[in-house]
Amino acid sequence: MKKLAIAIAMILSAPALAESDAATISAEQSSAANISELSSTADKPNNLYDFIENDKLSGVAYAGAELGGNVLFDDQADGNFDQTYMFKVGADLSYSVTDSFSILMGGEARYAWSGLDTKVEATNYVDRFVFGTKTVAGVTTFGKQCGIADVYLGFGDISKEYGLGAEADEAACTDEQLNHHYFGENFDIGAAWEHTNDAWAVGGSATVGPVVIGGTYVDIAKGEYSTDAIDRSEKVYTIGAVAVFDKFNFAAKYDFADVESDGTNAVNNEETEGYALGIAYQATMNLSISSTYNSENYNFDKESNKGGTFDKDDWFTIGASYRLNEHLELVTDYKFTSEDDDKLFLRANVNI
Numbered sequence: 226m227k228k229l230a231i232a233i234a235m236i237l238s239a240p241a242l243a244e245s246d247a248a249t250i251s252a253e254q255s256s257a258a259n260i261s262e263l264s265s266t267a268d269k270p271n272n273l274y275d276f277i278e279n280d281k282l283s284g285v286a287y288a289g290a291e292l293g294g295n296v297l298f299d300d301q302a303d304g305n306f307d308q309t310y311m312f313k314v315g316a317d318l319s320y321s322v323t324d325s326f327s328i329l330m331g332g333e334a335r336y337a338w339s340g341l342d343t344k345v346e347a348t349n350y351v352d353r354f355v356f357g358t359k360t361v362a363g364v365t366t367f368g369k370q371c372g373i374a375d376v377y378l379g380f381g382d383i384s385k386e387y388g389l390g391a392e393a394d395e396a397a398c399t400d401e402q403l404n405h406h407y408f409g410e411n412f413d414i415g416a417a418w419e420h421t422n423d424a425w426a427v428g429g430s431a432t433v434g435p436v437v438i439g440g441t442y443v444d445i446a447k448g449e450y451s452t453d454a455i456d457r458s459e460k461v462y463t464i465g466a467v468a469v470f471d472k473f474n475f476a477a478k479y480d481f482a483d484v485e486s487d488g489t490n491a492v493n494n495e496e497t498e499g500y501a502l503g504i505a506y507q508a509t510m511n512l513s514i515s516s517t518y519n520s521e522n523y524n525f526d527k528e529s530n531k532g533g534t535f536d537k538d539d540w541f542t543i544g545a546s547y548r549l550n551e552h553l554e555l556v557t558d559y560k561f562t563s564e565d566d567d568k569l570f571l572r573a574n575v576n577i
Contacts (some may be wrong), residue, residue: 260376260430262383262474263380263381263383263430263437263439263465263467263474263476264376264377264378264379264380264381264382264439264465265379265382265383265384265386265388265390266375266376266377266378266379266380266382266390266397267375267376267379268371269554269574269576271287271289271315271576272287272289272551272552272576272577273285273286273287274286274287276316277318280321281320281321282318282319282320282321283318283319283321284316284317284318284319285316285317286314286315286316286317287314287315287316287576287577288312288313288314288315288577289312289313289574289575289576289577290310290311290312290313290573290574290575291309291310291311291572291573291574291575292310292311292572292573292575293308293309293310293556293570293571293572293573294306294307294308294309294339294570294571294572295307295308295568295569295570295571296568296569296570296571297566297568298566298567298568298569299566299567303341304341304342304344305341305342306341306342307339307340307341308339308340308341308342308345309337309338309339310337310338310339311335311336311337312335312336312337313333313334313335313336313352314333314334315331315332315333315334315353316331316332317329317330317331317332318330318331319359325360325361326358326359326360327358327359327360328356328357328358329355329356329357329358329359329364329366330355330356330357331353331354331355331356332351332353332354332355333351333352333353333354334349334350334351334352335349335350335351335352336348336349337349337350351369352369353368353369353370353371354368354369354370355367355368355369355370356368362407363405363406363407363408363415364405364406364407365403365404365405366403366404366405367401367402367403367404368400368401368402369399369400369401369402370398370399370402370404371397371398372396372397372398372399372402372404372415372417372419372426373404373406373415373416373417373426373427373428373429373441374393374396374397374417374426374428374441374443375397375398376415376428376441377428377429377430377439377440377441377463378390378391378392378393378397378441378443378461378463378480379391380428380430380439380440380441380463380464380465380478381439381440381463381464381465381466381467381476381477381478381501381503382465382476382478382501382503382517383467383474383476383503383504383505383515383517384501384503384515384516384517384519384542384544384558385515385542385544385545385546385556385557385558385570386542386544386556386558386560386570386572387519387540387542387544387558387559387560387568387570388478388501388503388517388519388542389478389480389499389500389501389517389519389520389521391461391463391480391482391497391499392461392482393424393426393443393445393459393461393482394449395419395422395424395445395447395448395449395459396417396419396422396424396425396426396443396445397426397443399419399421399422399424400421401419401420401421402417402418402419403417403418403419404416404417405417411431411432411433412429412430412431412432413429413430414427414428414429415427415428415429416428421447422445422446422447422448422451423445423446423447423456424443424444424445424446424447425443425444426441426442426443426444427441427442428440428441428442429441435468435469435470436466436467436468436469437466437467437469438464438465438466439464439465439466440462440463440464440465441461441462441463442460442461442462443459443460443461443462444458444459444460445458445459445460445461446458448484448485449484450484450485450486450487452487457484457485457486457487458484458485459482459483459484459485460482460483461480461481461482461483462480462481462482463478463479463480463481464478464479464480465477465478465479466478472506472507472508473504473505473506473507474503474504474505474506474507474515475503475504476501476502476503476504476505476517477500477501477502477503478500478501478503479499479500480497480498480499480500481496481497481498481499482495482496482497482498483495483496484496484497486525494524495523495524495525496523496524496525497521497522497523498521498522499519499520499521499522500519500520501517501518501519501520502517502518503515503516503517503518504516504517511547511548511549512545512546512547512548513545513546513547514543514544514545515542515543515544515545516541516542516543516544517541517542518539518540518541519539519540519541519542520537520538520539521537521538521539522536522537523535523536523537523538524536529564529565529566533564535564538563538564538565539562539563540560540561540562540563541560541561541562542558542559542560542561543558543559544556544557544558544559544570545557551576552575552576552577553573553574553575553576554573554574554576555572555573555574556570556571556572556573556574557569557570557571557572558570
C-alpha cells in the first residue's frame, strides 16, 4: 500500500524515529521505525509512553511480551514444541544540555521461560543497559546492547522467522559494546566495537527511489572456536535490497561467513555462502503475507537436527502477520523442504 511504501522510503528520516529525544535511544535499538519490515533481526518498535517531559529532561517507558514458539515435525528433537515466553519492561531518559547535545540513558529487563514441551526453565536478565549522547553527528551509546550488526545481519530477509540469517553472536548483541549510528537525508551508517571479543562491525542502508539497499561487515578476532590459548577469527558479509511497489515488497539477499575452525570438520575454515529471494504482500492495513526461497552452501559437513550431515540446504518459507490492534500482533511462518525438516512458527507480539 502507498502508506507503507512512503513509510519505508522515509525510514532514514530522523524526525520519524521518535516522539521525543528520550525515545531516540529506544528507536536506535531497531535502527528506525520501519526497519523491522526490511530486516528479520531488527526489533519491532515499542509503544512508548512519556513519563517525564520538560524543557531539559524527557523520559519514555514501554512494556511488552513475546509468547509462542516452534512446532517441530519428524525427529528434530526430543519434543514437539520448542516454546519461549518472554516479558519485558524498559525505559529511556534524555537530558538536553544544549539544543544540539543530549545525554542518554536507558535499559530493559526481561523475564522468560523456555524449553521443549513440559521441560521449561525460567530466567530473568537485563537485556539492555546503555548510556550515551546524541549530537548532530549521530547517536553514540555504550553498554549492554544490540548494535549495528544485529540490525543489518538480517537486512533483505523479509520472512516472518525462518529466512536466511547470517550469525555473528560475538559482535551483534554483547555486554560491553560501543555503538554509533548516523542518519542522513536518505541513508544511515553505523559502526560498533566490542572489546571482549575484539570485534567490530559497520553497517547501514541507503534509499534510491523505491529501493532500499543495506548490509553489514563484521570482523571478529575471537570467534566461535576461540580458546584461552588460541584466537580463531570470523568474518561475515551481508548485503540485501528491498524494492517497495505499492502493496508489494520484493527482496534479495546475499551473505558469506568465513569462520576459522578448530579442525573438527576436517577444514581449516568453515565457509557458508547463501542467498535468498522473497516477496511480501500487504493484503490489508493489518494483514501481511510473505514467502521466501533460501539456499546455503557449506564447505564442511553440517549436522542436521536429525543427526545426519549435509553440505547444501534449500528451503522455502511462507508466513503471515496480523495486527489486531496497536497492542497485539499474531505471527506465523512455515519452513519446508529443508534438510532440518519442517517447522511451524507461532507467536503473539504484545505491546502494552
